[in-house]
Amino acid sequence: xxxxxxxxxxxxxxxxxxxxxxxxxxxxxxxxxLLLVGLVLIGTAWGVRSSRWVRxxxxxxxDLPDLEAAVRARPDDALAQYYLAKRYYxxxxxxxxxxxxxAAVRLDPSSARAHLGLGLTLFELGDMGQARSExxxxxxxxxxxxxxxxxxxxxxxxxxxxAEAVPHVKRATxxxxxxxxxxxxxxxxxxxxxxxxEAMDAMRQAVARNEASPRYHTALGELLVYRGNVxxxxxxxxxxxxxxxxxxxxxxxxxxxxxxxxxxxxxxxxAEALLLKATRLxxxxxxxxxxDLGQLYIQKGQFKKAVxxxxxxxxxxxxxxxxxxxxxxxxxxxxxxxxxDATEKRFRFISERHVLKESLEARLSHVPEDAANRLRLARVxxxxxxxxxxxxxxxxxxxxxxxxxxxxxxxxxxxEEAQSRANRKQRDxxxxxxx
Amino acid sequence: xxLASLLAGCRAAQAPSAVRTTPASASAxxxxxxxxxxxxxxxxxWGHGGKSPLNILETLGHGCAFLDYDQDGFLDILLVGxxxxxxxxxxxxxxxxxxxxxSGLTLEGGLFGVAVGDYDNDGYPDVYxxxxxxxxxxxxxxxxxxxxxVFEDVTRKAGLGARGPYDVVTAAAFVDLDGDGxxxxxxxxxxxxxxxxxxxxxxxxxxxxxxxKNYTPDFPRVYRxxxxxxFRDMTQAWGFDSAHGRCLGVAVRAADGGRxxxxxxxNDEEPGDLFVPKGGRYANLGTSSGTAFNRDGLxxxxxxxxxxxxxxxxxxxxxxxxxxxxxxxxxxxxGGDMYTEVGATLGIAAPTSAYVAWTAKFFDYDNDGWPxxxxxxxxxxxxxxxxxxxxxxxxxxxxFHNEQGRLFTEVSAQGGPAFAHPIVGRGAAFGDYDNDGRVxxxxxxxxxRALLLxxxxxxxxxxLGVRLIGTQSNRDGIGARVQVTADGKTYTQDAxxxxxxxxxxxxxxxxxxxxxxxxxxIVVRWPNGKTETLREVPLDAYVEITEGKGLTRPSPQTxxx
Numbered sequence: 001x002x003x004x005x006x007x008x009x010x011x012x013x014x015x016x017x018x019x020x021x022x023x024x025x026x027x028x029x030x031x032x033x034l035l036l037v038g039l040v041l042i043g044t045a046w047g048v049r050s051s052r053w054v055r056x057x058x059x060x061x062x063d064l065p066d067l068e069a070a071v072r073a074r075p076d077d078a079l080a081q082y083y084l085a086k087r088y089y090x091x092x093x094x095x096x097x098x099x100x101x102x103a104a105v106r107l108d109p110s111s112a113r114a115h116l117g118l119g120l121t122l123f124e125l126g127d128m129g130q131a132r133s134e135x136x137x138x139x140x141x142x143x144x145x146x147x148x149x150x151x152x153x154x155x156x157x158x159x160x161x162x163a164e165a166v167p168h169v170k171r172a173t174x175x176x177x178x179x180x181x182x183x184x185x186x187x188x189x190x191x192x193x194x195x196x197x198e199a200m201d202a203m204r205q206a207v208a209r210n211e212a213s214p215r216y217h218t219a220l221g222e223l224l225v226y227r228g229n230v231x232x233x234x235x236x237x238x239x240x241x242x243x244x245x246x247x248x249x250x251x252x253x254x255x256x257x258x259x260x261x262x263x264x265x266x267x268x269x270x271a272e273a274l275l276l277k278a279t280r281l282x283x284x285x286x287x288x289x290x291x292d293l294g295q296l297y298i299q300k301g302q303f304k305k306a307v308x309x310x311x312x313x314x315x316x317x318x319x320x321x322x323x324x325x326x327x328x329x330x331x332x333x334x335x336x337x338x339x340x341d342a343t344e345k346r347f348r349f350i351s352e353r354h355v356l357k358e359s360l361e362a363r364l365s366h367v368p369e370d371a372a373n374r375l376r377l378a379r380v381x382x383x384x385x386x387x388x389x390x391x392x393x394x395x396x397x398x399x400x401x402x403x404x405x406x407x408x409x410x411x412x413x414x415x416e417e418a419q420s421r422a423n424r425k426q427r428d429x430x431x432x433x434x435x
Numbered sequence: 436x437x438l439a440s441l442l443a444g445c446r447a448a449q450a451p452s453a454v455r456t457t458p459a460s461a462s463a464x465x466x467x468x469x470x471x472x473x474x475x476x477x478x479x480x481w482g483h484g485g486k487s488p489l490n491i492l493e494t495l496g497h498g499c500a501f502l503d504y505d506q507d508g509f510l511d512i513l514l515v516g517x518x519x520x521x522x523x524x525x526x527x528x529x530x531x532x533x534x535x536x537x538s539g540l541t542l543e544g545g546l547f548g549v550a551v552g553d554y555d556n557d558g559y560p561d562v563y564x565x566x567x568x569x570x571x572x573x574x575x576x577x578x579x580x581x582x583x584x585v586f587e588d589v590t591r592k593a594g595l596g597a598r599g600p601y602d603v604v605t606a607a608a609f610v611d612l613d614g615d616g617x618x619x620x621x622x623x624x625x626x627x628x629x630x631x632x633x634x635x636x637x638x639x640x641x642x643x644x645x646x647x648k649n650y651t652p653d654f655p656r657v658y659r660x661x662x663x664x665x666f667r668d669m670t671q672a673w674g675f676d677s678a679h680g681r682c683l684g685v686a687v688r689a690a691d692g693g694r695x696x697x698x699x700x701x702n703d704e705e706p707g708d709l710f711v712p713k714g715g716r717y718a719n720l721g722t723s724s725g726t727a728f729n730r731d732g733l734x735x736x737x738x739x740x741x742x743x744x745x746x747x748x749x750x751x752x753x754x755x756x757x758x759x760x761x762x763x764x765x766x767x768x769x770g771g772d773m774y775t776e777v778g779a780t781l782g783i784a785a786p787t788s789a790y791v792a793w794t795a796k797f798f799d800y801d802n803d804g805w806p807x808x809x810x811x812x813x814x815x816x817x818x819x820x821x822x823x824x825x826x827x828x829x830x831x832x833x834x835f836h837n838e839q840g841r842l843f844t845e846v847s848a849q850g851g852p853a854f855a856h857p858i859v860g861r862g863a864a865f866g867d868y869d870n871d872g873r874v875x876x877x878x879x880x881x882x883x884r885a886l887l888l889x890x891x892x893x894x895x896x897x898x899l900g901v902r903l904i905g906t907q908s909n910r911d912g913i914g915a916r917v918q919v920t921a922d923g924k925t926y927t928q929d930a931x932x933x934x935x936x937x938x939x940x941x942x943x944x945x946x947x948x949x950x951x952x953x954x955x956x957i958v959v960r961w962p963n964g965k966t967e968t969l970r971e972v973p974l975d976a977y978v979e980i981t982e983g984k985g986l987t988r989p990s991p992q993t994x995x996x
Contacts, residue, residue: 197825228789260730263782263842295730299775325732329725332773344722347732355705355734362648366636 052079059083064091071100078107082114089121097121105134112141116148124427128155146176153185157429160388165189173205180210187219188429196227207236214240214247219431222253230261248281249431252289259296272296284430287316291323298330306330319385321350353380371401382409387417466851467800467834468876468888476531479514479521480884488643489817490634491626491650492567492603495683496793496813496861496881498548498937501868502560504575504585510868510941512877513562514885515546520564522585525868539584540564542571548862548937552609552618554660556910562586563595563620565604565937570597570622574664593666595620595658601629603653608933610687610696611909611962612673612717617660618909619669621698623682624653638822644815647703647736652680655700674716679705679727684740684795684936688751688929689916691772694964696914699726701737701755711772726753726766730776735761736791739936743797743806744768744927746840749918751929754783756792756810756936759826763787763795763810765843782843783808783835790830791815794863794936798874802896802947804926805837811860811878811936829857832878853878853886866941872898872975874945879938897921897948899957900977903930907963908982914962917944921951921974943977 059067059080067084074080085100101118108114119134132155138148153168166189172182183206190199203220210216221236234257240250255274258267275296278289290313297306310327313320324347331340360377364370378393394410472478481497483489500513509525522538523531545567551560559575572595573586590596597604603625609618627650636645657675658666670676684701690712691697698717700708706727710717721727729735736758742751750768757763762784766774778784790812797806812830819826834850835843847854859881868875873890880886899919903912915930928944948954954972961967961982969985972978981987 228785230785260779261785263780263785265841267780291731299777299780322732325722325728328723329773329775332723340723348722351706351728351732351734358704359648362646366633366645366649 055079056083064088075103076107078104078111078114081107082111082117085114085117085121089117089124092124094121094124098125110141112138112145112148115141116145116151119148119151123151123155128159131155144175146172146179146182149175150179150182150185153182153189154429157185157189158427162189162192166193173202177205178209180206180213180216183209184216184219185429187223188431191223192432196223199223200227212243214243214250217243218247218250218253221250222431225253225257225261230257233257234262246277246281248278248283251275251281252278252283252285252292255289256292259292268296268300272300287313287320287323290316291320291326294323294326294330298326298333301333303330303333307334319350321347321354324350350384353383356380357384371397374400375406379409382413387413387420391417465891466854467846467849467890467892468851468853469891470851470853470886471529471889472885472887475529475887476533477512477523477885477887478533479516479523481516481879481881482883483517483817487817488635490644491647491815492545492628494644494815494817494881495547495605495625496859496936497546497879498862498939499864499877499879499885500549500551500562500939501864501866501877501941502551502562502939503942504560506559506577509870510866512864512868512885512887513540513549513551513939514879515549515564515862515937517546519543520546520549529869534585537584539586539588540573541588542566542569544569547605548607549939550607550609550620551932551939551942552620552913553910554609554618554620555664556617556905558910560911560932560942563607563609563622565607565622566597567603567628568597568600570595570602570604589664592664594668595622595666598656601627603628605683606685606700606933606937608685608687608698608931609911610698610913610931610933612657612669612696612698612712613659614695614963615660615662616905616908616963617662618911618913619660620658620666621655621675621685621687621700622658623655623685623700625681625683625703626650627653641818641821643818643822646815647681650681652702652705654678654680655682655685672716674718675710677719678702678708678710679721681705682708683738684755686740686742686753686934687914687931688742689914689960689962691750691770693960694962696962699740699742699753701740703736703738704734704758705737706734707737707740707755709772720772724772725774725776726755729757729761729764730779735764738791738793739795739810739934741796741934742929742931743808745797745806745808745837745843747805747924747926748840749925749927751927754795754797754808756787756795759791759814760788763792765808781841782845786835786845787833790833792833793861794878794938796863796865796935796940798865799837799945799947800834800874800890801836801892801894802873802898802949803837803894804896804924804947804949804951805839807837808835808843809833809863809865809876811858811863813857813859813861813881827857829859829882831855831857832860851888851891853888858883858886862936862938864938864940865935867900867943867945870977872900874941897951897974899946899948899954899972899974901944901946901957902942902977902979903944903959904979904981904987905961906982906984907965908961911942912959912961912982916960918958918960919946919948919972920955920957921948921953923955924949924951948974 064087070080071084081100081104085097088097098121104114115134115138119131122131135148135152138145149168150172153165156165169186183202187199187202206216207220217236217240221233224233237250237254240247251274255271258271275293290309294306294310307330310323313323324343328340328344357380360373374397378390381390497515501510504511509527511525512523514521520540521535524534542564547565550563554561559577561575562573564571571590572593574589604622605625606623608621612619635642655678657670659669679702681703682700683703687696687698695712698710707721708719709721709724709726711720737755739756741754745752752768753766755764764776765778765783767777791814792810792812794811796809799806810833814828817828832854834847836846861881862879864877865874875890876888878886903915905912912930917928919926926946932939957969959967979987
């Protein structure tokens with residue numbers, strides 16, 4: 001039997017003549033291979049239907065009720081549990097996501113992505129300890145999971161553990177050099193470590209990978225300005241504001257730039273417009289926006305406006321001594337000596353501790369065994385509201401010098417710190433205010 | 436030279452179009468200042484012989500002074516070295532002669548700075564040298580040669596020696612604090628630095644001199660001049676015990692209340708102190724005045740300091756030089772003991788943040804009537820490049836032109852070759868050593884030789900130099916306020932020999948008068964509150980005003996002209 005050429009097979013007239021010429025017996029022989037092909041196709045389809053890829057494609061396309069139904073039908077189906085968890089996560093139903101991910105991990109402990117998902121969910125629920133554990137397990141299963149490295153770095157950063165954060169975030173940039181978030185996080189870590197050149201490189205990488213992010217342009221701009229490159233920094237702020245004219249951090253920092261770094265006859269007016277706009281937008285450090293505004297009004301001799309702005313700054317962050325200092329000046333200019341003296345008293349309280357803090361930090365960095373200074377530093381941190389740092393210093397001191405009275409102080413601080421941690425809403429890298 | 440000066444003065448009067456009032460035209464000249472140290476015979480060098488790292492006291496550097504020790508009308512030079520002082524006599528022809536050997540300035544060892552003042556009102560400037568574990572008050576005998584050395588060490592009699600072998604005395608200033616017509620002494624202290632005090636710290640694994648925050652502050656002492664060659668510690672009695680310590684800079688000026696003087700102390704990473712006379716004592720108004728901290732209310736590494744009325748409103752403003760990352764501060768005097776830090780909006784903050792600044796000094800280099808600003812820079816860690824690769828021990832000097840009180844424009848690039856080469860800048864003295872009507876500079880390069888920067892500015896602006904001779908007040912007139920009115924505009928300066936960084940300056944007040952055609956009057960308010968008004972004062976000359984007698988005679992150099 002000759003196999004017809006494609007051209008002939010495709011010719012409708014040839015097909016027609018052949019159909020009329022074929023005898024009935026020949027038709028029976030021809031059905032057999034078709035039957036075989038059919039069986040193969042059915043078998044393949046059955047196999048494909050039950051294959052992981054097809055199943056995942058199908059599960060991915062299902063909506064939440066279908067996924068819930070699938071899991072109810074087959075509670076031991078790890079894949080269905082995973083996709084259900086993922087859907088819960090995407091819909092920000094984190095408690096349900098946690099339960100589903102936990103089931104998925106139980107059913108398939110080798111699933112790196114289930115561990116990763118559970119870690120991300122626990123992170124969103126604020127359970128950093130468990131999140132860290134799950135993310136570490138994810139990396140055990142798949143050491144190339146850049147996202148897990150990044151998240152471990154982020155958790156360490158949120159816990160003020162820069163020494164641990166940097167290696168994780170750095171590895172995330174190595175595993176996935178295209179990740180703008182990882183580069184940004186690395187940049188933030190380096191800024192806090194005062195490794196400014198490396199921070200600059202990392203921020204430039206973040207900008208290069210996501211040129212449309214006003215956040216990255218703003219962070220790079222702030223770093224450039226801080227390092228003395230005012231012109232280039234200003235351009236980054238301008239780019240951020242081109243991308244989003246209502247990007248609060250860029251408004252605030254650009255206003256601050258006009259006020260502090262770009263002398264000119266109209267610089268205060270420009271600064272005022274930008275700072276006022278920033279007060280109406282979301283910013284990382286709103287207390288600084290109001291503080292700059294207060295300073296601006298002092299320079300303009302508009303002391304009542306200065307008082308309003310500085311009071312707002314203090315409402316947002318009562319631990320910062322700077323607005324108290326300027327506020328006392330504003331009160332004094334207004335002739336309100338009583339308020340000036342009271343505000344100055346508060347300023348002195350914080351300022352003296354601030355100076356002492358810096359001195360003790362410097363001394364302990366070179367003479368770490370000085371227990372008396374260690375305890376003094378712990379108490380200064382406590383007084384300044386830096387409870388995490390205080391806890392760390394108390395713990396070091398108590399390891400060396402068990403002391404009941406100090407332990408009581410420590411325990412009280414721990415309670416306050418736990419409360420503070422519970423109230424904390426920060427979940428992402430935030431550029432520190434460079435000053 | 437005198438003929439040339441006269442001709443220059445004539446040209447100035449006839450060619451107003453040649454006036455340079457903006458930095459733009461400054462680029463037309465080769466340089467505003469020319470280092471003439473070598474040709475002038477100034478061969479002194481500082482240095483540490485390659486030792487590294489240096490501890491915090493070894494990098495404090497040194498001061499210098501312009502003083503006319505022999506009252507011949509030409510400013511002589513005193514350099515404070517690490518091991519000894521050096522005195523150079525101005526021969527009046529652009530050259531200096533090393534006269535150290537017969538000067539009597541014998542103090543040796545870890546020295547820092549110098550204060551100059553005629554504490555016994557005998558007409559000859561005396562010298563107080565500060566150091567680590569040693570200080571010396573030298574009385575100027577007014578004559579040298581066969582009769583013995585010029586300076587006589589009277590430290591022991593005066594009771595102004597160091598308080599022990601580890602007393603770190605830095606900035607000092609002579610000023611009449613109790614209004615008795617005699618100069619008292621403010622002597623700043625820095626840190627507690629004993630043999631068991633930590634010397635070196637590791638920064639990123641590199642051993643370097645420790646930062647100042649590692650050290651306990653020490654506090655200034657204030658000494659009353661008893662008038663019999665002795666001094667008495669009045670620190671507590673006069674209210675100076677409220678100082679914050681770690682003092683590196685001191686500047687004085689006339690008090691605002693009509694009489695007396697006030698003192699500002701710049702402190703290293705401690706709040707600055709503004710001592711204002713109140714009810715027979717001194718109140719520290721640093722914080723309430725707004726001068727204790729930087730613009731944000733944070734401490735700064737206050738190093739050098741100076742008073743100057745940069746906006747010509749009749750109120751002396753304050754400049755404070757600071758550590759790196761901290762912009763140098765410029766406090767505008769708003770009156771009523773209140774100040775506003777305006778360095779950022781006036782252009783000082785951003786350019787200065789990158790450097791560790793020491794000397795801060797107002798002076799009108801182009802005689803346009805607006806005090807300009809000068810800073811020396813140089814890191815405090817000699818091996819900082821190992822710790823911070825983008826930083827260096829040597830750093831450039833900076834000069835800012837005052838744009839009519841509304842802005843300071845950096846003109847360092849037009850300053851001349853000396854401004855192009857980084858130095859380890861520390862102290863600097865200001866004065867017109869060749870009496871050509873332009874203020875020159877003497878600068879300490881801690882790892883090099885002295886720089887004698889001759890002012891070569893070519894503007895044809897007018898000027899006036901005023902030497903005060905107190906009779907009831909202290910003879911130097913320190914703490915007096917002088918207001919010169921020329922063509923309807925009034926210029927204000929207060930007499931002091933201190934300011935800057937551990938250095939002393941020309942005792943004559945130098946007023947740039949721009950294009951003024953005549954001086955209407957000079958009003959002097961002496962430290963005791965009495966005022967004198969003088970008229971018929973010549974332009975482009977040095978004049979001498981004696982308390983109670985008015986213009987007594989042309990100063991010697993004017994007579995020579």
